[in-house]
Amino acid sequence: MGEHLTESLRPWLQKPASERIAHLQAPRWIGTQAARDAIDLLQAGLDRAPALRTRGVMLIGPYANGKSMIAERFAIMDRRRADAARNPRRVVLVQTREGSGLVNFYAGILAALEAPQIKARDTSAKADQLDRLLRQLKPRVMIFDEFHNCLRGRRRDIEAIFAVLRRFGRDYDLSPALVGELSIFDHVMLTAEMASRFQLAPVPRWSYDEAYLSLLDSLEAALPLAQASGLSDAPTAKLIFELSDGLIGETVAIVTTAAIAAVRSGAERISRECLRDLGYIPLSRRRQSLAREVLA
Incomplete structure (x- = not known):
């Protein structure tokens, strides 16, 4: 029993159901290739030599696909290193505020x-x-999560924000990392000058292929269920992929919800019937779902 699990997870099978469910509900890091590549690009921003014209990173992909978790993971890694060495933190994670304009942008930082x-x-x-704080704190990388929030406004306001990012690089040796939707890529690529300042770290929607099946195998090995579920077996894998729209955030949510149901029911495995019983509606179909019609 439990041979399908990682060795470190097998003791969890002896714990009460309530503890296993709490473990399942906790956020978990999934080190996909896209995530590792993005972390490497962000790390390069920390390790580079000083420069007057710094280069940044665009972490671009669809919603619910793990971009924010990558940004948070990198910030946590820096915080742990800094705290262990009693050094200043070099990464700042900014939640970009809704609305364009420098007032909102500065307030978020x-x-x-x-x-x-x-x-x-x-x-x-x-x-x-802000200038006083940057001179004092000397961060090297500033990550702007949901950066597309500040791109919904007048063109001159958006240009002012990009001018500030260029100034941060020149005056404070700061590399920006812009995290969010495709609109960020479109705005950066409007001019060759801005395009030359950013490297792309894509986090694309998943395809139904061997990489996705490997992802399901990794998830199954991290779920404290007593019986193997065979998530990467074709019928089950195809069902999860269809429900998830190929998004890693949705995939994790579906598998986690099904695992919790399996613990509560005593089934101790995720079957196709269990997945169907969830009544899970893919994001792409929720606007047309019966649940929305009831609310209308």
Whole structure:
């Protein structure tokens, strides 16, 4: 029993159902090739020599496909290294605020730096405050998660934000990492000058292939279920792929939900019947789902 699990996970089979369910519900890092490649590009931004014209990274892909987890993983890695060596942290993770304009953009960075917000609508005051903090803290990489949030506005506001990113590189030797949807790529590629400043780290939608089957095998080995589920067997794998729309976030959500149901029912394995019983509606079909019609 449990031969399908990683060795470190097998003791979990002896734990109460409530503890196993809590383990299943906890966020988990999935080191896919795209994720490892993105981490390597971000790390290169930390390890590079000082430069007046720094290069950044675009971490681009569809929603629910693991981009934010990659960004958070990299920031956590830096924090652990810095705390262990008692050094300053070199990575800043910014949750980009909705709306274009420098006031919102600066406010998001100041919040990430845990700085007090002064003169809420005063752009110059926020810029001065941020300049002082960057001179003091000297970060090397600044990650802007959901960067597409600040691209929904007037063209001149968007150009001002990109001008600030260029200034950060010139004045503070700071490499930006822009995380989000395809619109980021489109805006950066509008000019050769901006395009030359960023490397692409794609996080594409999955195809139904050997790589996806390997992903399912890795997930199954990390689920504390007593019986093997055979998630990579063709009928089950195809069903999970169809329900997930090829998105890793959806794949993990489906498998996790099914595993929790298997623990609660005592089945201790994920079957096709278990997956169908979830009533899971793919993201691409939710707008046309019966659940939406009931709400209308």
